[in-house]
Amino acid sequence: MTSTIAGLSGAFASRQADPAEVLEACIQRIQDESAGAPGIIASPTFERARASAHASAERWRRGQPLSAVDGIPMVWKDVFDMSGQVTTCGSAVRKNANPATEDAALVRQLEAGGAVSVARTTLSEFAYSGLGINPFAGTPVNPWDPKTPRVVGGSSSGSAAAVIRGWVPCGMGSDTSGSLRVPAAFTGLVGFKPSHGRYVAGGMFPLAPSLDTAGPLVRDVRDASLLDAVLTGVPVPATALRDWTFVVPAGRALAANTDEVQAVFERVLGLLRGQGVKFVERAFGAFEETRDLFDQHGTLVAVEATQVHRELLQSEALALVDPRIAARMKLGAQLSAASAAEITGRRAPLLARSQADMAAGEVLLYPTVCMTAPEIGPLNEDVAWFAACNARVLQNTMLASYLDMPTLSLPAGLAVSGLPVGLSVSMAAGRDALLLAVAERLQEALQDKLRAD
Structure with a gap:
């Protein structure tokens, strides 16, 4: 097929x-x-x-x-x-x-x-x-x-x-x-x-x-x-990679990549540079501030999921939920009203900053996940590792979610372990059709090179 x-x-x-x-x-x-x-x-x-x-x-x-x-x-x-x-x-x-x-x-x-x-x-x-x-x-x-x-x-x-x-x-x-x-x-x-x-x-x-x-x-x-x-009903517009500058976010927000993920990412950047693609590396302020917000107060998912599952959290049926998921629900319910207000109240200004921090011809480029797929066995055996690994896996992706940035992950090639690595492309909210157009050109630029590797 x-x-x-x-x-x-x-x-x-x-x-x-x-x-x-x-x-x-x-x-x-x-x-x-x-x-x-x-x-x-x-x-x-x-x-x-x-x-x-x-x-x-x-x-x-x-x-x-x-x-x-x-x-x-x-x-x-x-x-x-x-x-x-x-x-x-x-x-x-x-x-x-x-x-x-x-x-x-x-x-x-x-x-x-x-x-x-x-x-x-x-x-x-x-x-x-x-x-x-x-x-x-x-x-x-x-x-x-x-x-x-x-x-x-x-x-x-x-x-x-x-x-x-x-x-x-x-x-x-x-x-x-x-x-x-x-x-x-x-x-x-x-x-x-x-x-x-x-x-x-x-x-x-x-x-x-x-x-x-x-x-x-x-x-x-x-x-x-x-x-x-x-x-x-919106067609993807025509575009070319030469029309864009790719911003590689520096700073601590995306600094947790493993060596093997970073190696794949650097290889991709090298392949694209060889085709004349323009890059600039700089801290993306909206990502940095959002990471600080999450570290200090928690996540918007925790705030809103607590509301969605309020009845479940107060019922005996919670005992039927995987204890690791139930623990996440309970942790979200423990967020203070002040933290919840900070998380929800900061979103609009940070979203505005994410739009202001990107010029019209810029697009973010970064590894989708900071690690390759983890083993199932240790995750089932160690509750603490399950929680820590889950947080690591979502560390990069949750930033664009909070900032409502349309984002596409495409294959970046294989790590030395033979496992896939993803490459994320993000733009400001509402620029979905342009994002898809750029991602199509990126995939075309990378496919033959990655196959050759």
């Missing part, structure tokens, strides 16, 4: 592939491989998908596709409502909740464009971790290390695992502090976190409502651009 949205759409148009046949190949692969790769599929929606795929096949035969995603198989993180199914959010607390009576708004919108919803996927419980470990719903294993089980990353773990294993070309997830970008970095995928509110959010279970965004995990930046155009 063609592994990209663009490739499949082209194959449908040229009659080299049929949506119904492609879907059956997807279903067969999921059924054949799920036993050996558990913890990915939360609930299949095969019959629903078959009806959509047959309708799509007929449209393609008439030469009347609904959009660029017509007939494209995709999976959905189990925070998106689908009619008739329970949205569990990866938690035993919700396994007996009432089924959804209607689809999430984003599901409706993409299916109206012909997308084929194959299954719902697992996640970190309540999307409240960047690691993707879940004792209730299952923990996907990263295929990049066949010897040592490692995390895929979270919280959109199942969606990333389904794409990297070739089951579908697109996994839809959500991102609050890095939940699309972390698994993209750990698996060598593209993960796109748009500006808040760029895509409709109705019917998506919240974690921190003012931060939550939906977005795709795909293999190619062009696929993220195609999805964005379908969802917004």
Whole structure:
């Protein structure tokens, strides 16, 4: 099966592939491989998908596709409502909740464009971790290390695992502090976190409502651009790398990169410099101040998740939650009113500063995650390491989330360990289409060079 949205759409148009046949190949692969790769599929929606795929096949035969995603198989993180199914959010607390009576708004919108919803996927419980470990719903294993089980990353773990294993070309997830970008970095995928509110959010279970965004995990930046155009009607503009200056943030905000991640990042910078790309290294003040704010007072996720889960925190059902996730919830509830006010009150001026600190022709470039995918075993054995590792994994990504900067993580190549490293590109809030355009050019500039390496 063609592994990209663009490739499949082209194959449908040229009659080299049929949506119904492609879907059956997807279903067969999921059924054949799920036993050996558990913890990915939360609930299949095969019959629903078959009806959509047959309708799509007929449209393609008439030469009347609904959009660029017509007939494209995709999976959905189990925070998106689908009619008739329970949205569990990866938690035993919700396994007996009432089924959804209607689809999430984003599901409706993409299916109206012909997308084929194959299954719902697992996640970190309540999307409240960047690691993707879940004792209730299952923990996907990263295929990049066949010897040592490692995390895929979270919280959109199942969606990333389904794409990297070739089951579908697109996994839809959500991102609050890095939940699309972390698994993209750990698996060598593209993960796109748009500006808040760029895509409709109705019917998506919240974690921190003012931060939550939906977005795709795909293999190619062009696929993220195609999805964005379908969802917004805004095409990606033409651009060239020579038109941009890439700002590499200096200072302490992004200073925790491991040696192997930093080596990959430096190699990427060298490859791009060799192609005439312009760089400047300087402290990005909004990142520095946001890091200080988090260190002194806590995070906006902690503030808002406490409100979302207030009833759960006061109920006996909290005993059903993974103790490591419950501990995060309790810690957030302990934030003082003064700290909560500081975290929420500083956001608008810092967002304004993030826009003022970047010239019109500038874009941020930095490693998505400061480390490669950690091993699952030690995370399960050591509660303290789980908490510390989760914080490290989200350290870089949560800055852009707080500042509402659209950010895309694309593959930067492999570390000496053979594990993927991600490269993040960020712009000021609302500049999503430009960001996608720049990221497309970056991927083109890097792909051949990285393959040669």
